[in-house]
Amino acid sequence: MKIFKALNTSVGKKIAMAITGLSLALFMVFHLIGNLNLFLGPEAFNGYVLKLKKLGFLIRIAEAGLLSFVLIHVYSGIVLWLKNKRAISKTPSYSITSTPRASRYTLLTGSFVFIFLVMHWSTFWYKFNFSKGNKTYYEIVLGPEVGFGNIYYTLFYIIAIGLLGYHLKHGFDSAGQTLAIKGTKYEKTYYSLAAVFWFWIPFGFISIPVYFGIILRLLG
Amino acid sequence: MNINLNIWRQTKESTAGKFVRYRLENIDPNISFLEMLDILNNKLIKEKQEPVVFDHDCREGICGSCGFMINGQPHGPQKATTVCQLHMRAFQNEDELTLEPFRAASFPVIKDLSVDRRSFDRIILSGGYVDINTGEAPEANLIKVPKTNADEAFLSAACIGCGACVAACKNSSAMLFTSSKISHLSLLPQGKKEAKERVLKMVATMDDEGFGSCTNTGACSAECPKEISQANIVRLNKELIKSVID
Numbered sequence: 001m002k003i004f005k006a007l008n009t010s011v012g013k014k015i016a017m018a019i020t021g022l023s024l025a026l027f028m029v030f031h032l033i034g035n036l037n038l039f040l041g042p043e044a045f046n047g048y049v050l051k052l053k054k055l056g057f058l059i060r061i062a063e064a065g066l067l068s069f070v071l072i073h074v075y076s077g078i079v080l081w082l083k084n085k086r087a088i089s090k091t092p093s094y095s096i097t098s099t100p101r102a103s104r105y106t107l108l109t110g111s112f113v114f115i116f117l118v119m120h121w122s123t124f125w126y127k128f129n130f131s132k133g134n135k136t137y138y139e140i141v142l143g144p145e146v147g148f149g150n151i152y153y154t155l156f157y158i159i160a161i162g163l164l165g166y167h168l169k170h171g172f173d174s175a176g177q178t179l180a181i182k183g184t185k186y187e188k189t190y191y192s193l194a195a196v197f198w199f200w201i202p203f204g205f206i207s208i209p210v211y212f213g214i215i216l217r218l219l220g
Numbered sequence: 221m222n223i224n225l226n227i228w229r230q231t232k233e234s235t236a237g238k239f240v241r242y243r244l245e246n247i248d249p250n251i252s253f254l255e256m257l258d259i260l261n262n263k264l265i266k267e268k269q270e271p272v273v274f275d276h277d278c279r280e281g282i283c284g285s286c287g288f289m290i291n292g293q294p295h296g297p298q299k300a301t302t303v304c305q306l307h308m309r310a311f312q313n314e315d316e317l318t319l320e321p322f323r324a325a326s327f328p329v330i331k332d333l334s335v336d337r338r339s340f341d342r343i344i345l346s347g348g349y350v351d352i353n354t355g356e357a358p359e360a361n362l363i364k365v366p367k368t369n370a371d372e373a374f375l376s377a378a379c380i381g382c383g384a385c386v387a388a389c390k391n392s393s394a395m396l397f398t399s400s401k402i403s404h405l406s407l408l409p410q411g412k413k414e415a416k417e418r419v420l421k422m423v424a425t426m427d428d429e430g431f432g433s434c435t436n437t438g439a440c441s442a443e444c445p446k447e448i449s450q451a452n453i454v455r456l457n458k459e460l461i462k463s464v465i466d
């Protein structure tokens with residue numbers, strides 16, 4: 001089939017990477033809106049998590065979808081990165097390259113985000129679903145075990161989201177070209193949203209550990 | 221003017237190369253860069269040394285034969301200019317110039333500054349053509365081409381296949397070259413018929429030849445002597461998406 005032929009090419013893999021990457025970025029918007037409930041207090045946040053739980057198997061389907069998107073994205077990213085390593089000459093060029101920095105470190109920033117994701121699932125997600133004990137969701141998130149009561153976890157979280165923003169700084173731009181949005185009438189709208197995705201959304205995520213994990217701690 | 225050159229000397233792909241220093245004095249600033257190398261080679265031949273090998277043919281910026289790196293820039297510092305059209309007046313007296321071949325795994329070194337770019341030819345061979353009967357020229361007004369398409373196709377067709385885009389890319393990607401060759405056909409009615417097959421075949425060949433993938437940084441267009449734009453890469457991506465969707 002044509003689609004497999006296309007996905008077999010480097011450009012096809014880039015397109016898969018762009019679609020999955022943008023979908024994940026879009027998912028982050030909803031994730032953030034949910035997280036911001038933390039600022040409204042325990043009832044609001046616990047109520048929000050319970051509402052999600054009520055959706056039952058729909059949530060499981062969405063989770064499976066997200067996981068497969070992450071895997072497709074990471075797989076294509078690594079395959080292409082390896083291809084690029086092989087493509088460059090064995091004799092290094094003595095020339096100076098002027099490539100934008102964010103684009104050189106996508107695999108590095110992406111890998112860090114992946115480690116973060118694994119940790120994120122094995123802590124929050126696992127606890128929420130299987131080992132909640134008698135704690136509320138709010139208490140888990142802000143608690144000292146895996147939550148923002150733990151300064152190391154807080155700092156790791158801030159760094160990981162920061163790097164994700166940096167990843168998207170190039171990623172969002174790049175996806176506009178990969179998906180041929182550039183040159184259409186949607187180009188302006190698309191690129192005007194770039195800062196929302198690479199700066200404001202990560203900023204929103206980071207505001208939570210900064211407030212609960214650092215500011216509140218300093219205030220005693 | 222006096223010029224100090226660091227030139228990459230390598231006898232073939234499998235042997236190690238190294239930079240060798242040369243100095244030329246009293247060079248007329250109005251000669252071309254390649255004429256300066258001709259002077260160097262005359263001198264080397266007289267001294268019974270191996271001349272520096274570099275590619276060239278038309279020396280008027282249209283054939284795509286010439287091309288190497290000058291101080292880390294493909295075709296040197298002047299924008300939108302092939303190295304054959306570059307003049308010594310673009311440099312200062314006593315400048316240090318480092319010349320090295322275009323570096324990419326898919327461009328093995330033939331000798332010194334000359335690299336084998338037949339990988340480009342194989343990309344073209346896999347689909348960069350139209351299958352139409354030749355013979356008598358058809359009536360020009362029979363096939364209508366919108367002016368904007370004609371202009372865009374012309375800009376894409378300006379690619380001379382020099383390989384500077386690959387040399388400029390951190391991934392040694394041939395996307396700018398391949399996309400310009402796909403664009404100039406897909407923009408015109410004559411090229412539409414084979415559009416879907418063409419993009420799949422040419423991209424697959426580009427991959428098989430070992431070129432890297434595009435990360436949309438735009439380094440290629442910035443160094444292209446014919447100013448081939450990123451719009452071509454967008455068009456290639458669109459063609460590939462279209463080949464799957466309909």
Ligand code: HEM
Nearest residue numbers: 017018021022024025077106110111114171174175178435
């Ligand atoms: C989980 C680990 C991840 C890895 C290893 C990874 C790796 C990569 C790599 C190598 C690229 C190629 C960049 C380029 O074109 O230069 C990329 C692009 C991209 N990534 Fe990620 N990434 C990861 C996570 C994410 C996440 C979580 C998101 C979204 C929230 C994301 C969004 C994007 C987008 C939008 C692109 C642009 C696609 C394109 O170039 O067209 N990535 N990623």
Ligand code: SF4
Nearest residue numbers: 379380382383385444
């Ligand atoms: S796109 Fe530009 S740099 Fe690349 S081969 Fe064509 S003319 Fe040379």
Ligand code: FES
Nearest residue numbers: 277279284286304
């Ligand atoms: S020699 Fe023909 S383009 Fe330079």
